[in-house]
Amino acid sequence: MFSGFMVDSWIVASLAAIVAGSVGFFVVMRGSAFVAHAVPQGAFAGAAAASLLGMSTILGLGVFSVLTALLIGRLERRGRHDVAVALALVLMLALGALLLNWNTAYEPEIFSLLFGEVLGINDSQVGPTLLLAVVCCVGVIALFRPLLLVSAVPDVAEAGGLHVGRYRLAFLVLVALATSMTLPVVGALLIFSLMVGPPAFARAVTAEPVRALALSTLVALVTVWVSIAGAYQWNWPVGFFIGTLSAVWYVLGRVIASRAMPWRRPRRAGRAAAESAAY
Numbered sequence: 001m002f003s004g005f006m007v008d009s010w011i012v013a014s015l016a017a018i019v020a021g022s023v024g025f026f027v028v029m030r031g032s033a034f035v036a037h038a039v040p041q042g043a044f045a046g047a048a049a050a051s052l053l054g055m056s057t058i059l060g061l062g063v064f065s066v067l068t069a070l071l072i073g074r075l076e077r078r079g080r081h082d083v084a085v086a087l088a089l090v091l092m093l094a095l096g097a098l099l100l101n102w103n104t105a106y107e108p109e110i111f112s113l114l115f116g117e118v119l120g121i122n123d124s125q126v127g128p129t130l131l132l133a134v135v136c137c138v139g140v141i142a143l144f145r146p147l148l149l150v151s152a153v154p155d156v157a158e159a160g161g162l163h164v165g166r167y168r169l170a171f172l173v174l175v176a177l178a179t180s181m182t183l184p185v186v187g188a189l190l191i192f193s194l195m196v197g198p199p200a201f202a203r204a205v206t207a208e209p210v211r212a213l214a215l216s217t218l219v220a221l222v223t224v225w226v227s228i229a230g231a232y233q234w235n236w237p238v239g240f241f242i243g244t245l246s247a248v249w250y251v252l253g254r255v256i257a258s259r260a261m262p263w264r265r266p267r268r269a270g271r272a273a274a275e276s277a278a279y
Helices: 005-029 033-053 057-076 081-102 104-115 123-152 154-159 164-186 191-205 209-234 238-259 262-277
Strands: none
Touching (some): 005 123, 005 191, 033 057, 033 081, 033 191, 057 123, 057 164, 123 164, 164 191, 164 238, 191 238, 209 238
């Protein structure tokens, strides 16, 4: 399990979990799970296009995921957020269907991008994944406080001089980059589970932003590690384990939150808002 080709799988999956857990914290905080579902569809279309052209699928993932994020950001300026995300989603699904119709020679690879195939990762994917992971982590660190303030209290952030639109676009680009590196591990149809389940659990357990971010990343790592071991042991799709465990984390978080002392919740929430506004 820890030798040969499996080493690359552990490395790439761990990097994907770190990024998904950290970026997913803001996905949950902003209530943007729909975005985390829509952007991978654009990335998937890009992978299909790259395969059709004989190019690197990682390159196609990155280009199309960023384009999808920019499209959502552009449409948001002219209409409702949910409508903009839905339009981008159906557009990229339509484009992906067309590219798949032209690209029958790469069916196994495209299937793995839909449902994830961490056990099929090779040496050539480690370098680009590491680069994307570094970029995402640097982005999260650099944007943490302003993005936290914009997400928690956008009116206060705007009154304080922060450009809410720019940080919203920066958030979309972070989701796009996270999608590019986690798609080969989880797949386009289940990627949002890793970016929602562990962060939702962390947010339910603690209202402290820094602790929630760290806990979200740790839970995402545990989820991916257990999923790899399960996929290796029983030869089941890794996406099944990640999706199931993510749902379990969410339910567990809701149970813990429901049993917490009611009089402590406003205080915890207030402390989180105060920490955000302190910036």
